[in-house]
Amino acid sequence: MEPDLFTAAAEDRQEKDPASSPLAVRMRPRILDEVVGQRHLLKPGSPLRRLVGEGSGGPAGPSSVILxxxxxxxxxxxxYVVSKATNKRFVELSAITAGVKEVRAVIDGARxxxxxxxxxxxxxxDEIHRFSKAQQDSLLPAxxxxxxxxxxxxxxxxxxxxxxxxxxxxxxxTLEPLTDQDLSGLLRRALTEERGLxxxxxxxxxxEGHLLRIAGGDARRALTALEAAAGAALAKGEKEITLGTVEETVDRAAVKYDRDGDQHYDVASALIKSIRGSDVDAALHYLARMIEAGEDPRFIARRLMISASEDIGLADPTALQTAVxxxxAVALIGFPEAALTLSHATIALALAPKSNAATTAIFAAMEDVRNGLAGPVPPHLRDGHYKGAAKLGHAQGYVYPHDIPEGIAAQQYAPxxxxNKLYYHPTRHGAEARYADTVAWTRKRLGRAGEEQSS
Structure with a gap:
């Protein structure tokens, strides 16, 4: 018997007795217009619309799609929606468990x-990236x-x-993460539609806010939690799903956190200041609050990258590499696994030696530029790769540092x-101690040792 006969029987049973299926299955989109999110893919005339035969000319484009x-x-x-819209059998395989043998069996069945x-x-x-090159090659004939x-x-x-x-x-x-607005609309439909609740x-x-937080952008998780909470409320004879019922059902306390309000910025600020203060436990606490509140993991990752340069810098040059x-990784894997990656980076940054010397250096240099301290580039540093440059004195007298035994050419570089401005003042923290020795040595060779320092 062909697999599509089983699928048809299951769909027929679902239509006759909708309550027998989980809410997430009952609310599965039947047409493209019911798909949650992905508005950039669902515009009239889009390749996805044409794939299912919408618009002029019927189905168009390649017969293979990568999501x-x-x-x-x-x-x-x-x-699934594409198969329904085009009235085709739907067969699902996972590259984690399937191999070439299973793929060939499906292809033979399709023929x-x-x-x-x-x-x-x-x-x-699913998970095609788990297939080897040879396994992916087996798909080409089909x-x-x-x-x-x-x-x-x-x-x-x-x-x-x-x-x-x-x-x-x-x-x-390319599919985009679902927003709270997307999931909120899905929950409202599930509450009111006959095939839902x-x-x-x-x-x-x-x-609803708590359901959105625990869903973490996952539509199936949101619907599963809603179904469980609705069942618990009805079992108690209640017509309203209270916050307490949701908490009891999903066994997770509501996090007092408004991602669009002050607490969003307060908690984010506390995370960075705890990292700056080297309190790894406090940093993990604030990270956990942001994760439990459903914060966008990309926002957290961006804050960690900033912290790596702002508060650690050359005291641990690997901190920025870790944060990046x-x-x-967060952009590739998403929640819930991204929590592990964010924890890894937060711990590394909190325990790293700290220096804000790179931060104060660029701020001091930018302040001087804003105040008009710029001036022309010294003639010997100007571009000399054009006709007439020598007549203007450009690039004349420039000493090539690689021709000097020590690699340092004592000539004027700054305007x-x-x-006489010295912007970078390294600390003796961690790896920056080595940079402190290096900058002292190079300034001495350049004749800048003991000059006026930038305020």
């Missing part, structure tokens, strides 16, 4: 279904011959994780207006 985005934002749902029943197949392959409509999902950059032949034959769609309970603003790597 790229963080977990929990509807990649599987989009694949039989097309030849025997006239039914085309959508193959949804894509090239249109034996299946391949819809592959990945949380990693497809330009690095998907082979070029497959990528060139595919429509690449049918209006039997209401959800006040504070309870964390930001890149005359700031010739």
């Amino acid at each position: 790229w985005g963080p977990p929990g934002i509807g990649k599987t749902t989009l694949a 039989r279904a097309a030849g025997g029943f006239g039914k085309e197949t959508v193959l949804f392959l 894509v090239e011959n249109r034996w299946v409509t391949l819809i592959a999902a990945t949380t990693e950059n497809p330009y690095f994780s998907v082979i070029s032949p497959l990528l060139s034959r595919s429509l690449l769609l 049918g209006g039997v309970v209401t959800l006040p603003e504070d309870a 790597a964390a930001a890149q 005359e207006a700031v010739r």
Whole structure:
């Protein structure tokens, strides 16, 4: 028996007895217009619309689609909607558990279904980046011959994780994280629509806010929590899902945190100041509050990158590398796993030696520039790679440092207006002690030792 017969039977059972399916399944979009978020992909005339035959000319473009985005934002749902909209079989495989054998079995089944029943197949392959090059190669004949409509999902950059032949034959769609507004609209629909909860309970603003926080941008998680809270409220004979009921149901206390208000900035400020103060435990506490409040992990990662330069600098040159790597990882994996990466970076930054010398140096230099202390570039430093430069004296007399045994050429580099300014004042903290020795030595060689310091 073909897999689509099982799928059809399950869908028929769901239509006859909707309550037998989880709320997240019942609220699964049936058409593109019901898809939550992804407005940039759903505009009239978009490639996705044309793929399902909307607009003039019917279906258009490649028969392979790659969906790229963080977990929990509807990649599987989009694949399902495409299969429904085009009246095709829907077969799902995960690259974590499936291999070439399973892929070939699906392709063979798709060819039989097309030849025997006239039914085309959508193959949804989740986590395609887990497939090796050879495994991805096995998909090419089916894509090239249109034996299946391949819809592959990945949380990693497809330009690095998907082979070029497959990528060139595919429509690449980048999915964006779901916003609170997206999820709020979904919850309201689930509360009122007949296939959802049918209006039997209401959800006040504070309870909804907590559901949004614990959902972390994941539509399935939001609907699952709503269903559990609604069941608990009805069991108590209540028509309203209170904040207390939500807390009891999901076993998580509401975090007093308004991402659009003062506490958003207060908690973020406390996180950075705790890192600056080297209190790793306090920093982790504020990080946990931001995570539990559903803060955008990219916002947290940006703050950590700023802290790495503002408060640590050259005292630990690896701090910025750690923070940047964390930001890149967060963008790829999303919550809940991103919490581990943010914890890693926060601990590293809190325990790193501290220096704000890089911060004060650039601020002092910028202040002088704003006050008009600039002046012309010394002639010997100017560009000499054009006809007539020598006549103007440009690049004349410049000493090439690599020709000097010690690699330091004692010549004027700064404009005359700031010739005696010293902006960088290194600390003796951590690795910056080495830079302190280096800058003292180089200034001596340049004849700048003991000159006037910038205020």
